Each structure stands twice: as C-alpha cells, then as structure tokens.
Amino acid sequence: MKKLINAVGDVVPDTLRGMAAAHPSLRVDVENRIVLRAAGPTPGKVGLVSGGGSGHEPLHAGFVGYGMLDAACPGEVFTSPVPDQMIEATKAVDGGAGVLHIVKNYTGDVLNFEMAAELCADEGARVVSVLVDDDVAVQDSTYTAGRRGTGATLFVEKMAGALAEQGAPLEAVAAMARTVDDRSRSFGVAFSACTVPAVGKPTFDLGPTEIELGIGIHGEPGRSRGGFREARELVRLAMDAIDADLPFSGDVLVMVNGMGATPLMELYVAYGEVDAYLREKGATATRCLVGNYVTSLDMAGFAITTCLLDAELTSLWDHPVETPGLRWGR
Amino acid sequence: MDTAFFLRWIAAVTERVRADRDHLTDLDRAIGDADHGANLDRGFTAVEEALAGKPPQTPAEVLTTTGNTLIRKVGGASGPLYGTLFRTLGRSVGDVAEVSQEVLAEAFAQALAAVMKLGSAQEGDKTMIDALAPAVQKMRASLEAAAQAAHDGARATTPMRARKGRASYLGERSIGHQDPGATSMALVIDALRAA
Incomplete structure (x- = not known):
C-alpha cells in the first residue's frame, strides 16, 4: 500500500489537522472530530449538521461554511461517526432556530444520527432529520436497507443551506431538503476498487476489462459486474438508469463526480456525453459540477447525480456559497 | 455468575475480536465495506480501557459500561447495535451481585428484541440476528x-440474500x-461459554 499518510491510525486526525491549517474559516476540533464554522453559530439561523465516514472528501467537512453546513462530523474511514460527535455539533451550531440533521441513508449513519437526535431532544434541542436516498442502483427497498445516500447529499446541503441562510424556519428548510432529495437521482460506476488504509489492500479485485455497475460511495462492489466500454456508452447506461426512475425534463442540475482517482479530463469527456444525452431527451443541463466532490478514497470511476430544477431550486443553487469545497458569488 | 464472570466474558470477547480482526474484516470486504473487524477491535479496546479505568462493582455495571462505550466509540451500524445489546443486558439483569442463568436468558x-427493533431486522435477513436469535432460544x-446455536446460525447466513x-x-x-455481523455475534456468545 502506497498512501500519503503517516500512520494508518492517524489518517482521520491528520486530515483534520491539515484542513484546520489550510482553512482558517473553519474551526476544527480534532479531539472530538467536529468541523465548525470559525464564526460560530448565526443567531436566528437554522443550523445544518451532517456527517458520515471519512474518505469522501471534500464531503462533508469541505462543505462547512457560508451557504452550506454549519458543522460536519467525520467518522473513521467509511464508518459513520458516533452520537457524541453529533450531539456536540448540534449544540455548537444551534442559533436558536433549531438544527437540521442531513443523514445519508446507510444503516450506520441512520442509527447513530437517530440516537443523537433523541438525546438532543431529551436536552430540549429542536432537531429535524432528513434522509438522503438518491441511488437508483438499489431498487427493491423491501429487500434492502433502502436506497443509498450518495451525490445528492451535496445538492441537499447546498440548497437547504441557502434557504437557511435566507432565514427560513426549520420546517421549511427540512421540507426543501426533502424536495431536493425527491428530485435527485444518482448512478455510479467503478473502474477499480479503493484501498481502505486500515485494510491495506483493495476492497475487491477487478480484471483489466471489468467494471462494477451501481456502486455506492464506500468502496463496496456494485449491483453487478460488467465489461468495460467507451464513455458514451457508460454515460448512457447511467443516464438510462436515472431516466427510467425519474424521467428527465426541463432544467437539470448535473454533477459528474469523480470517485477519487479519475482524471478531470475524463470527467469532462463524460459531462459532454451527459449534456448531449439530455438534449436528446428534450431537457437542458442548466447547472453543473464536474469534479471530485463525493469520493471513495482512491477508487477510479464516476457517478452521475442529477436534480430536476425549478426557478426556486435554481436560485437556491445560485445563492452565494463559501466553503473549502464549493465557492461562488461572494 | 458474578461481576468477575462478566468481566472475564468481556475480556474474552476483546481478545477474540483482536485475534479475529482480519478474518472479520475479510468477510466484510466481500459483502460490506471492509471495516467490521477494525471497528469492533477499536470498540472493545476502548471498553477494556473504560473497565480498567473505573472498575465496575456489579454485573449490570460491566454490561452498561460496555454498551455505552461501544455506542460512543465504534460508529457504523455495529456500534449502536452491539451497544444496545450490552446496555439492554445491563438494564435487564438489574442491580444484583449474582445473575442466574434464568435471568441471563431473559x-x-x-x-434480542431491542437489537431487532433498532435495526428493524428479522431472522433470515443475513445479519447478527441470525446468530443471536437461535442462541437466545438455547x-x-x-x-x-447457545454457543453452538450461534455458530450454526452464523454459518447458515452463507446462502442467504x-x-x-x-x-x-x-x-x-x-x-x-x-x-460478518453474525460471525462476530457468534464469537461474542462463544466467549460467554468460555468465561
């Protein structure tokens, strides 16, 4: 294993120390593993807290700042954080208007956030939780833990964050978060497995011409294994899966997300295909992100996340944002 | 079964988890995200420290400290699930110096009911419940x-979806x-037999 780390056990704290040094806009509590805005809670604003396993950088800590999250709780690599972190984060960001927990639908994240929300409520905090579950690769929810929360988490954090910044009450911010999730879908493809530092070897083995279709964001295998093919076909496969679940129409926000080890050049190749695909369907990619935003360590591959926009969502997307991972308009 | 018995049990679990860490992680590599062994090892190492730091006086204290520490330190799904298991055991045995087998079984x-509720899992879902439920019956x-039933239950998860x-x-x-969850559960129950 060749990784730019010091010691396997120090990966998460060392990452946090680096983020703290790089971004004075953040207040990083390395000991308790909480990343906050340095400016502290905004009085009267709904606080937004998210969190999850590490290894998805810049998600979530990279999205703490004006217009998005108030706090992030990073867990061990691919392991959800613990309730203590979420409770501390919730207390720290509560500006008097309540706190929204944005939770990716993974059993561990759900259970730990659930326990945290209960304990916060016991102490009198107002907490509402919203589950993100956008991954169309997981279909029959009675036979699964339900759809996974993946790329749409960024959309939810951005648009709910913008609404909170505009002073909306907790219920409205939570409703917006649910709306964004309802209108968002994702599909991911892996070209190679990633290596979890504590494990030291790739999570699975893929032959030189094999790919995994329908992956999540934890380096796990996908729903099926297939043969490698050109970008146009891979994009079509992902877009068809999304379109079959929620047909494209009108204005669409598109994220072509790299899983960590795919060159930006290739992501642009994919984005060109996405744009063409949407035109064919009579829809328009009016907003986009192309880059590494919700990653799986050093996995090669990509995921497409889309969100059907309307005027309100577009304006929330365009609202200024200033975080390490996303920044415009300010 | 007194406080020392329960301390021996938790110590045995800690040791077994450490020894089987890579095996558990390998099982999780196949169908999960390759961290089950590492997470449990981290959790029970923290339990070891917590129990040494403030030696418990009753069986219930051993179990509750174990459960609370797992919830606070492990993360993932196994932290809350194993944490809830031990916390519920602690609450159920009550504030006594000796626990009978009857009381432990109850x-x-x-x-089991608490873990099933938290994870909304049933037998046959291919989870830790598939080792825990048959063990509870025995x-x-x-x-x-009970240890044999847990072992058989864990093995029976292989053909499940x-x-x-x-x-x-x-x-x-x-x-x-x-x-992997059923496998670690079988290990936890087996350590009880050996305590």
Missing part, C-alpha cells in the same frame, strides 16, 4: 448449546458469503 431475550438450556445493512445493496451477489 436478559438476552430482551436484548440460552436457558446451557451456554454451550441480505435484506438489511450494507450487504443488502449487493442483492443476489450477497449470496455465498457468511455475514
């Missing part, structure tokens, strides 16, 4: 029978792999 029945008979947890995302592809 406490395990309550813990617990009144003997700890040996996962319906809960991360393995469920694999659908049919989860078939043919023994469930």
Whole structure:
C-alpha cells in the first residue's frame, strides 16, 4: 500500500489537522472530530449538521461554511461517526432556530444520527432529520436497507443551506431538503476498487476489462459486474438508469463526480456525453459540477447525480456559497 | 455468575475480536465495506480501557459500561447495535451481585428484541440476528448449546440474500458469503461459554 499518510491510525486526525491549517474559516476540533464554522453559530439561523465516514472528501467537512453546513462530523474511514460527535455539533451550531440533521441513508449513519437526535431532544434541542436516498442502483427497498445516500447529499446541503441562510424556519428548510432529495437521482460506476488504509489492500479485485455497475460511495462492489466500454456508452447506461426512475425534463442540475482517482479530463469527456444525452431527451443541463466532490478514497470511476430544477431550486443553487469545497458569488 | 464472570466474558470477547480482526474484516470486504473487524477491535479496546479505568462493582455495571462505550466509540451500524445489546443486558439483569442463568436468558431475550427493533431486522435477513436469535432460544438450556446455536446460525447466513445493512445493496451477489455481523455475534456468545 502506497498512501500519503503517516500512520494508518492517524489518517482521520491528520486530515483534520491539515484542513484546520489550510482553512482558517473553519474551526476544527480534532479531539472530538467536529468541523465548525470559525464564526460560530448565526443567531436566528437554522443550523445544518451532517456527517458520515471519512474518505469522501471534500464531503462533508469541505462543505462547512457560508451557504452550506454549519458543522460536519467525520467518522473513521467509511464508518459513520458516533452520537457524541453529533450531539456536540448540534449544540455548537444551534442559533436558536433549531438544527437540521442531513443523514445519508446507510444503516450506520441512520442509527447513530437517530440516537443523537433523541438525546438532543431529551436536552430540549429542536432537531429535524432528513434522509438522503438518491441511488437508483438499489431498487427493491423491501429487500434492502433502502436506497443509498450518495451525490445528492451535496445538492441537499447546498440548497437547504441557502434557504437557511435566507432565514427560513426549520420546517421549511427540512421540507426543501426533502424536495431536493425527491428530485435527485444518482448512478455510479467503478473502474477499480479503493484501498481502505486500515485494510491495506483493495476492497475487491477487478480484471483489466471489468467494471462494477451501481456502486455506492464506500468502496463496496456494485449491483453487478460488467465489461468495460467507451464513455458514451457508460454515460448512457447511467443516464438510462436515472431516466427510467425519474424521467428527465426541463432544467437539470448535473454533477459528474469523480470517485477519487479519475482524471478531470475524463470527467469532462463524460459531462459532454451527459449534456448531449439530455438534449436528446428534450431537457437542458442548466447547472453543473464536474469534479471530485463525493469520493471513495482512491477508487477510479464516476457517478452521475442529477436534480430536476425549478426557478426556486435554481436560485437556491445560485445563492452565494463559501466553503473549502464549493465557492461562488461572494 | 458474578461481576468477575462478566468481566472475564468481556475480556474474552476483546481478545477474540483482536485475534479475529482480519478474518472479520475479510468477510466484510466481500459483502460490506471492509471495516467490521477494525471497528469492533477499536470498540472493545476502548471498553477494556473504560473497565480498567473505573472498575465496575456489579454485573449490570460491566454490561452498561460496555454498551455505552461501544455506542460512543465504534460508529457504523455495529456500534449502536452491539451497544444496545450490552446496555439492554445491563438494564435487564438489574442491580444484583449474582445473575442466574434464568435471568441471563431473559436478559438476552430482551436484548434480542431491542437489537431487532433498532435495526428493524428479522431472522433470515443475513445479519447478527441470525446468530443471536437461535442462541437466545438455547440460552436457558446451557451456554454451550447457545454457543453452538450461534455458530450454526452464523454459518447458515452463507446462502442467504441480505435484506438489511450494507450487504443488502449487493442483492443476489450477497449470496455465498457468511455475514460478518453474525460471525462476530457468534464469537461474542462463544466467549460467554468460555468465561
């Protein structure tokens, strides 16, 4: 294993120390593993807290700042954080208007956030939780833990964050978060497995011409294994899966997300295909992100996340944002 | 079964988890995200420290400290699930110096119900419940029978298709792999027999 780390056990704290040094806009509590805005809670604003396993950088800590999250709780690599972190984060960001927990639908994240929300409520905090579950690769929810929360988490954090910044009450911010999730879908493809530092070897083995279709964001295998093919076909496969679940129409926000080890050049190749695909369907990619935003360590591959926009969502997307991972308009 | 018995149990679990860490992680590599052994090892190491730092005076204290520490330190799904198991055991055995097998069996029945509720899992979903539920059934008979039932239950998860947890995302592809959660649960119950 060749990784730019010091010691396997120090990966998460060392990452946090680096983020703290790089971004004075953040207040990083390395000991308790909480990343906050340095400016502290905004009085009267709904606080937004998210969190999850590490290894998805810049998600979530990279999205703490004006217009998005108030706090992030990073867990061990691919392991959800613990309730203590979420409770501390919730207390720290509560500006008097309540706190929204944005939770990716993974059993561990759900259970730990659930326990945290209960304990916060016991102490009198107002907490509402919203589950993100956008991954169309997981279909029959009675036979699964339900759809996974993946790329749409960024959309939810951005648009709910913008609404909170505009002073909306907790219920409205939570409703917006649910709306964004309802209108968002994702599909991911892996070209190679990633290596979890504590494990030291790739999570699975893929032959030189094999790919995994329908992956999540934890380096796990996908729903099926297939043969490698050109970008146009891979994009079509992902877009068809999304379109079959929620047909494209009108204005669409598109994220072509790299899983960590795919060159930006290739992501642009994919984005060109996405744009063409949407035109064919009579829809328009009016907003986009192309880059590494919700990653799986050093996995090669990509995921497409889309969100059907309307005027309100577009304006929330365009609202200024200033975080390490996303920044415009300010 | 007194406080020392429960301390021996937790110490044995800690030791076994450490020894089987890579095996558990390998099972999780196949159908999960390759961290089960590492997470439990981290959790029980923290339990070891917590128990040494403030030696418990009753069986309930051993169990509750174990549960609370797992919830606070492990993360993932296994932290809250194992944490809830031990916390419920602690609450159920009550504030006594000695626990009878009868009381322990009843406490395990309550813990099973609590874990099933938290994870909304049933037997046959390919989870830790598939080792825990059959063990609870045999617990009144003997700890040996319970350990055997847990072991058999864990092995029986291999042909199952996962319906809960991360393995469920694999659908049919989860078939043919023994469930890591059921495997670690069998190890926890087996350590009870040996305590």
